[in-house]
Amino acid sequence: MTRSLSGKKEPLSRSEVQILPIAKAAVEQSWERCLSAYHLDPAQGWIPDILSGAELRHVSGRSAIFLKSAMGEMHRLFELVQGMGLMVILADPNSTILARCVDETHLSVCRRLHLRKGAIWSEASAGTNGVGTCIADKQPVFLGQGDHWRFCFSLLASYAVPVFDAQGHVAGALNLAAMTGNTTRPYANLLMETLKLSSRRIEETLFRNCHMGEQILTLGMPEESSSLLVAINQAGEVTGATHGARTFMGWTEDRLCTRPNLLTELEAGVEISFKKAEESVVRSALAATQGNVSAAAKSLNISRATLYRKMRALEIQ
Template sequence: MPPSSSSSSAVARHTSGLETSWQRCASAYNLDPAQGWVADVLSGAEFRYLSARSGLLLRAATGEMRRLFSLVQGLGLMVLLADANAMILARAVDSTHVPVSRRMHLQKGAIWDEAVAGTNGVGTAVRECRPIFLGQGEHWRYCFSLLASYAVPLFDAQGGVVGALNLAALNGNSTRPLAPLVMEMLLQSGRRIEEALFRDCHVGQSILTLGTAEGCSSPLVSINGCGEVTGATRAARALIGWTDDKIAERPKLLHELEAGEAMSFQKAEESVVRSALVASGGDVMAAARSLGISRATLYRKMRAFGVT
């Protein structure tokens, strides 16, 4: 069995995938935890070819990586960005940590697929499609015993896994007392990258939120001038039950929400109304037009939700 997770409930939620990852390492991958491992690192030409496929992700994430690194640099953490195959695309690291990170192959072009590296931050995050925290001794391989990892999957505009964002520490459990705070910062960064990818995919569309983000993905939808849904993030798809085929039918957003009986749908509808009003600068007519409803209907909804 893997080591026990932290007593902190916030950290425990993000170690829930650890046991299944360890089981895969033992049963599916047949990896010996005591065996040393060196990552495959792509050549310059190979890296340029494969990283070009992640151009949208790199553009969306570069600024956020810099911002995140400025917040965690004093904690001895480096920032790593990987693609959906757990290949490291970019990193932000303090110059004093460059030599040791190079020895551990925490560098561009290194492949950290879980099937070969064992349980690790980016490899397990893209495999599990959920956040993961690995403290001292929680990586599968003993050679990573002093490596601590915080990782979240990143989702593209269609809700698919496009990569992972990772904060890595080379000094064991020094950051563990701050693990809930560090993880929350990382989740927020991941959601900002997702939103940037989503907005880039739906330029000129209205982007509305269905409520507060509670995981790796924000519940965002894009709608056209007729109030029809043209896209939805992973969280929005999960909330409403939308598929690519359903979105291709261009459903009316408020009609879909009104048809839902759960309280979450009522909250989502209120969030959409508030979001549309903010996006229109308080112009009720413009907000109603963007939602594909009449001004009278919008006023009725505003009264019902206590929106002034």
């Protein structure tokens, strides 16, 4: 692996490029993959694979539900960040760009960097980048000036979060990008939180549409890009859970197939977080029934006396 210095190619030392502290761990892990697994030369230019029109239509058709659920949120997000010179990009689980919202003044940059529909921005090909790296890690990532593996992206700023579908799988990635180096860095935390909120809104739309007519409850406040939502049937059995809820509860796909009873699962937990989750479930059920304890108990498949006991224990008036 080499880099060009004064026209001469010399071995690259990863320590030669400074990593911004906010993204150090994620960037280092991605750089290690670029070095050891993908064998990518950071000084080499890059041209992505671009899907043909027919291929893009096929891929877009495969992600039609995801696209339909995300487009409104993409436009809302673009209205919020447009004045900061940021574009909004939506990609599928294979890092293929499906849609973008971009100001006309940035179209030339998009052409130069191949930020266009049908371009495949996988980490294995493009190196460390917002879309490809957040999908590879299934975690939010921020890349500032110099954090991308390839030098040709040195001024590209990128904020990206994974978006999960109703089954807890990665549906794609939502990305904010700009060729402005570190000019947005002072607002990095705010932009990332805004992006996570958009991701959770898309996920919630996908989840509610998948479990229409069922009771949707929350296990608490989300911390990353996935909400802690569960769907239960009239028997109080869990029929679905978001990625965040599955992680929080430790549920595998096999475990969810057995239709566990939500409150029984929560009562079995010994962590304080489970008590908070149980409180969220009880409050959600009461809110859904406008405070009708009998109806809330029925929706949770427990007796009214049991619900009153839980409310007293959780100090819910």
